[in-house]
Amino acid sequence: MRFLKTSEAAALLNVSPNTLRAWERRFGYPKPQRSPGRHRLYTYGEIASLRDALHEGLSISSAVSRAREGLTADTHSLVGALTSFELERADVAMEAALALRSLERAVEEVLLPSMDEVAKRQGLDSAPWAFAAHWGVAWLRRAQRLAPPPTRPLSVVIGDATRDDLDPDAAQVRAFELFCVRAGARILSLSARGIQGMGEALAHRDPSIVVIAGNHLPDDDVARWAYNVRLAAGPLPIALFRRGHQPPRVRTTGAQVLPTGALAAQQRLLELVEEFRAAPAAYVDPRDTASDLLPRVARNGGQSSA
Amino acid sequence: MSEFPARAALRLVQPAPVELQPIARFCGHCGNPPTAAQPSTRVCDRCGLGLVLETVVEAAPSRGAPFLVLDTGLMICAMSAAAQRELAVDETEAVHRHVNELLVAADAEPGTRASLADVVVRAARGDGETTTIAVRPAHTFGVFFEARIAPCGPPRAALVVLH
Numbered sequence: 001m002r003f004l005k006t007s008e009a010a011a012l013l014n015v016s017p018n019t020l021r022a023w024e025r026r027f028g029y030p031k032p033q034r035s036p037g038r039h040r041l042y043t044y045g046e047i048a049s050l051r052d053a054l055h056e057g058l059s060i061s062s063a064v065s066r067a068r069e070g071l072t073a074d075t076h077s078l079v080g081a082l083t084s085f086e087l088e089r090a091d092v093a094m095e096a097a098l099a100l101r102s103l104e105r106a107v108e109e110v111l112l113p114s115m116d117e118v119a120k121r122q123g124l125d126s127a128p129w130a131f132a133a134h135w136g137v138a139w140l141r142r143a144q145r146l147a148p149p150p151t152r153p154l155s156v157v158i159g160d161a162t163r164d165d166l167d168p169d170a171a172q173v174r175a176f177e178l179f180c181v182r183a184g185a186r187i188l189s190l191s192a193r194g195i196q197g198m199g200e201a202l203a204h205r206d207p208s209i210v211v212i213a214g215n216h217l218p219d220d221d222v223a224r225w226a227y228n229v230r231l232a233a234g235p236l237p238i239a240l241f242r243r244g245h246q247p248p249r250v251r252t253t254g255a256q257v258l259p260t261g262a263l264a265a266q267q268r269l270l271e272l273v274e275e276f277r278a279a280p281a282a283y284v285d286p287r288d289t290a291s292d293l294l295p296r297v298a299r300n301g302g303q304s305s306a
Numbered sequence: 307m308s309e310f311p312a313r314a315a316l317r318l319v320q321p322a323p324v325e326l327q328p329i330a331r332f333c334g335h336c337g338n339p340p341t342a343a344q345p346s347t348r349v350c351d352r353c354g355l356g357l358v359l360e361t362v363v364e365a366a367p368s369r370g371a372p373f374l375v376l377d378t379g380l381m382i383c384a385m386s387a388a389a390q391r392e393l394a395v396d397e398t399e400a401v402h403r404h405v406n407e408l409l410v411a412a413d414a415e416p417g418t419r420a421s422l423a424d425v426v427v428r429a430a431r432g433d434g435e436t437t438t439i440a441v442r443p444a445h446t447f448g449v450f451f452e453a454r455i456a457p458c459g460p461p462r463a464a465l466v467v468l469h
């Protein structure tokens with residue numbers, strides 16, 4: 001994936017950087033992501049397709065619309081490949097998506113929406129969904145294996161509370177893990193079912209935060225698991241990543257609810273860790289016991305009790 | 307015997323003189339001409355929110371005029387800032403919509419004057435002359451515009467300037 005700085009993207013489009021930023025405000029396109037230093041980074045493919053569309057267009061709006069259509073075409077081809085059980089074609093569709101976007105956006109704008117579309121059209125008990133779910137989770141795991149090694153002192157322990165790969169939350173959780181890894185974090189993903197051997201698993205990890213991801217397991221099980229992580233690793237902030245939950249009503253203790261999108265959740269996670277490092281007491285109450293902390297973790301997942 | 311005269315009379319046929327009409331450039335958003343005589347980019351160097359288009363001088367919109375740009379399918383491709391205000395619709399929502407969702411011919415008796423569709427299609431094909439017809443906003447009565455319609459581009463399209 002080739003990225004362009006604002007000046008480079010503007011030069012390719014033969015406009016000023018100010019114009020490019022004005023288009024982002026007015027049309028929401030091109031949509032840059034941010035470098036670690038908060039600078040705009042544009043994908044080459046997105047800028048190139050806008051340049052072509054501008055060449056043939058009668059207005060910026062119509063050019064943006066045409067460039068966007070090119071982008072949604074990737075979702076159509078991926079949905080088509082998944083519903084026809086064509087692994088190779090699905091991989092090719094993702095390659096095409098990656099030519100125009102960052103990996104994060106390819107996952108958020110093509111892979112996950114395509115899987116949602118298959119689930120919606122075919123149902124969660126259908127063969128196409130089984131195929132799509134396995135393909136999607138495998139793709140995300142492979143991308144995670146290919147990600148560069150950790151670059152920041154951030155260790156995330158994830159309690160996976162999904163059922164299996166067919167759980168519609170599973171791909172979201174794998175995407176969240178992938179984004180964390182690509183942001184330079186070290187990830188340890190454990191099943192939120194098991195507490196056996198947890199001490200050893202955490203001994204060398206020095207976790208910065210615990211994330212409970214997924215919504216399949218009963219709250220009591222998840223709560224017990226989270227408490228055991230704290231027992232083994234010491235005071236830690238706990239965050240919940242689940243679909244369909246509203247933004248958090250933050251409590252001083254208990255769990256923080258992450259945004260529902262995998263990328264937004266990863267970004268909030270980084271903020272939370274910084275906030276926790278600056279003021280640990282605001283996030284973890286050392287007097288928490290299993291009996292009062294844990295049910296609260298569970299309750300906070302949805303309609304937080306004040 | 308030859309069928310041809312012994313001395314064929316060859317004459318250089320002068321083509322009919324082509325009437326080159328002076329061209330005006332204008333921004334599809336603000337209506338202003340570009341600052342440079344030969345702009346290096348299609349994006350308006352004044353507002354940055356429109357593409358520079360060309361039309362014959364007599365049809366060019368004045369600065370800040372309400373106008374639309376339509377293709378041969380009568381779909382809206384561009385709207386000036388003034389047209390967006392006048393017709394109370396944002397260009398980003400209007401593009402790819404049929405012009406009749408915003409404007410219809412205002413003639414009480416159809417057929418008495420050229421229809422909006424015919425004139426626009428001819429202009430968008432590049433073979434129409436500048437034509438003026440009466441239009442009104444769709445679903446609105448009592449408000450009329452004179453629409454001056456002419457070819458513009460590139461690519462080929464019809465320019466509809468509202469007065």
Ligand SMILES: [Zn+2]
Pocket residue numbers: 333334335336337338350351352353354355356
């Ligand atoms: Zn302009």
